[in-house]
Amino acid sequence: MSASASSDLDAACAAFAEQERIPGLAAGIVQEGRLVHVTALGVADREAGRRVEAGTAFRIASMTKNMTALAILSLRDRGKLQLDAPLEQYVPQFAAVKPATRDSAPVTLRHLLTHTAGFVTDDPWGDRVLGMSSAELDRVIATGHLFARPPGLAFEYSNLGYALLGRVLTNVSGEPYQAYMRRTFLEPLGMVGTTFDAPAAAKGDYAWGYRLDGDVWSRERIEPDGEVGAMGGLATTVPDYARYVSFLLDAWPARDDPETGPARRSSIREMVLWHAPPFVADPLPGARTPQPSAYGYGLTHSSDALLGMRIHHAGGLPGYGSHVLMLPERGWGVFAFGNRTYAPMSRLTLQIAEMLHEASPPLPVAPPSPALVRAIDAVVAAYASGRIEGGDRPFAVNFLLDTPARLRDAELASLRARLGEGRLERIEPVHALAGRFVLACAKGRLNGTIALSPEADSGIQKLILSPAGAD
Structure with a gap:
């Protein structure tokens, strides 16, 4: 990447952080399997004046979901579970849950993966219960008002659905969700600075989360690791997350090469298919007209008229906002972390992707057969x-x-x-x-x-x- 392109990207990040009043920001660009650019600016700790560095850890919230989804597929690929099996087959407690209607289909793992289980959208609640214990999750299953509508009818974003996928992973793998994820993905990919234990991460180079009420800043409490970390518990760094993005992008193009990663390339490509009803997102201020999109398994796929296949997912927690955007046909990945409550990082990643597109030559046309x-x-x-x-x-x-x-x-x-x-x-x-x-x-x-x-x-x-x- 040229010095002038790097400078332009850093300037765009700085302008965005100032406009959105984000104390600290870290962003990375992956190209053809390498981290080619890092932007780190602002403060990780306002009180101490500690600066954000490339290795500063941020919580990435719901960006955890695609790793959870891939873990489910990894067990499916090994013949350990079936996506269309009833949830109660893997979480026996769910057998006692009263269905939404007498004629409702059973909730399946595929429903959970695609946010079509009929559960209510639960971001405000889910963002504050990451430390939920196993017994507390059991009480939600046993006594909660789970259904907003019958399964399979509509897309409605559910943190509870992904929390239940974490329980599935625990029960089927025979080890705690976090241990399975560490052994299956984090360690093989060399993500040594990534953890579900945010309180432990906070003892090192960690971006504290902040909220802004009017002109008054306050530090958000750290939501601890718990039973439902599968829905949004990861804390990671730019170099670590670049390894994960590179691993995902390596699934394209389909080819005859041996498998080398912790999950099949075909399963990664399967994740980004339109598995849920399509939608058109609300337009971002100053952005192009939104393109048709649909949820896959832990990732959203947009058919972008300018950028081509655009794969993305946001994350938000009290104190944090994050977003990842991948362009598989280009081999590019862009991601950004910020330490202000629900910082709208998707605006920045899309802007960066458009800048990269503008500065790059057209894609070569494949030779005809x-x-x-x-x-x-x-x-x-x-x-x-x-x-x-x-x-x-x-x-x-x-x-x-x-x-x-x-x-x-x-x-x-x-x-x-x-x-x-x-x-x-x-x-x-x-x-x-x-x-x-x-x-x-x-x-x-x-x-x-x-x-x-x-x-x-x-x-x-x-x-x-x-x-x-x-x-």
Whole structure:
């Protein structure tokens, strides 16, 4: 990263911290598996004047959830549990919970992972009960008013749901949730400065959390580690979290390489699929129009018109705000931590991602598959001759049944009369069996969209031709 780009990023972080009145801020940028930039500014301890450093630990709250989700998938991959099994199979106490309605489906692990269990959104409550004991969680299960609606009907963000996933991990793995997470993820990834025990972390280089009421600052109490840490208990540092983000991003692209991480690459990619009903988020002040999004397992996936696949999750606790944003198609990860109550760090990570996009060259286009090249060459030859049939044209069985040759020939004649002779300018693969292409013609351009059949000898099953700029 150039000195000028680094300076611009630091300036953006400083301006954001001043605007949002955040005492201390730490941010990191991961690119192609490396931490390439760190911003650390402000104070970790207002009273002592201690500065934020790259290794200062912050609580990241609900950003813990995607690690919890991945831990569930790791047990699923080992055949230890099933996502669509009733929760009571792994948490027997839940069998006594009265269903939302008599015809409700049982709550499953998949419901918990996707926030579709029907539980009420519970951020204010959940943010203050991280130290809940096992007995207290049992009382919530036994006597709580759990359901806002039947399971499976709608997305409603639930800390309790992820707390119950922590209990599942404890019961199925045979060791406490925190111990399983430390052994399975933190230690293999070298995250030596990451812990669920915030009081212990506070004895070292730790960012104390603050709230601002009017113009009066006060230090938030430290919520201790407890039975429900799976919903938001982690405290981590920029170098440590960069290792985790690099591990997640290494799941792209899909490939034949041996697995090297603590969870399968395919399971990480599975996490970011749209598993819950889609939504459009409220617009951020001064930001672009929000893009369609949906929750996966512990991560949100937005189809961003500018940035492409945007994977993200926020965290908020009394005293803290955090956000991670990943662009798997680019290999980039951006994350930011702040030590003010519910600091809106998602505004900063999106701004940084857009800055990186603006300063970077376009993504290279993947080469087309031989089957796609052969099919498009056949279309180019058909355009030149004015006849859809002839030579070795790779057509699927449906192609000339769906649109007879005489109609295809008439279309080619009309396009050629309008545009003149043409030559292939470029191919833009969507994947190995579909793509777009452009013919540069004497009097304009011809756009094509093509899809091949899923056979050993793939043939053209769909072909759309249109002059550039046509309706």
